[in-house]
Amino acid sequence: MCQAIPRPVLAVTAERAHVLIDGQETWVDRRAVPELAVGDYVVVYAGVALERMPEEAALEMLAFYEELEGLLAESTELLPDHAVILNDVKDLPNQTG
Numbered sequence: 369m370c371q372a373i374p375r376p377v378l379a380v381t382a383e384r385a386h387v388l389i390d391g392q393e394t395w396v397d398r399r400a401v402p403e404l405a406v407g408d409y410v411v412v413y414a415g416v417a418l419e420r421m422p423e424e425a426a427l428e429m430l431a432f433y434e435e436l437e438g439l440l441a442e443s444t445e446l447l448p449d450h451a452v453i454l455n456d457v458k459d460l461p462n463q464t465g
Contacts, residue, residue: 371413372411372412372413372418373411373412373429373430373433374409374410374411374412374421374425374426374429374430375387375388375389375396375409375410375411375412376388376407376408376409376426377404377405377406377407377408377409377410378393378406379406380398380404380405380406381398383397383398383399384396384397384398385398385401385404385410385417387410387412387417389412396410396412396415396416396417397415397416397417398410398417400416400417400418400419401417401418401419401420403420404417404420408420408423409421409422409423409426
């Protein structure tokens with residue numbers, strides 16, 4: 369799944385921006401964002417820089433996503449194994465009678 373997440377700009381050419389995505393450097397199309405410089409943050413979706421984002425807002429959004437990922441990881445650890453759930457449901461008495 370692609371997410372529109374702000375990414376730091378590492379380098380800029382006329383048509384592309386070199387950005388950091390999940391620890392990996394990659395080039396994206398930046399023609400939709402003509403005013404772009406190294407150190408800016410851009411919202412990237414499907415390999416295209418869509419808009420420049422103020423640094424403060426970008427850092428807040430990245431912190432939110434990091435916290436959300438942590439919460440999801442914690443909640444996943446608390447869930448019982450799917451096989452156990454299916455066995456428990458299979459063993460329930462038939463209530464259709």
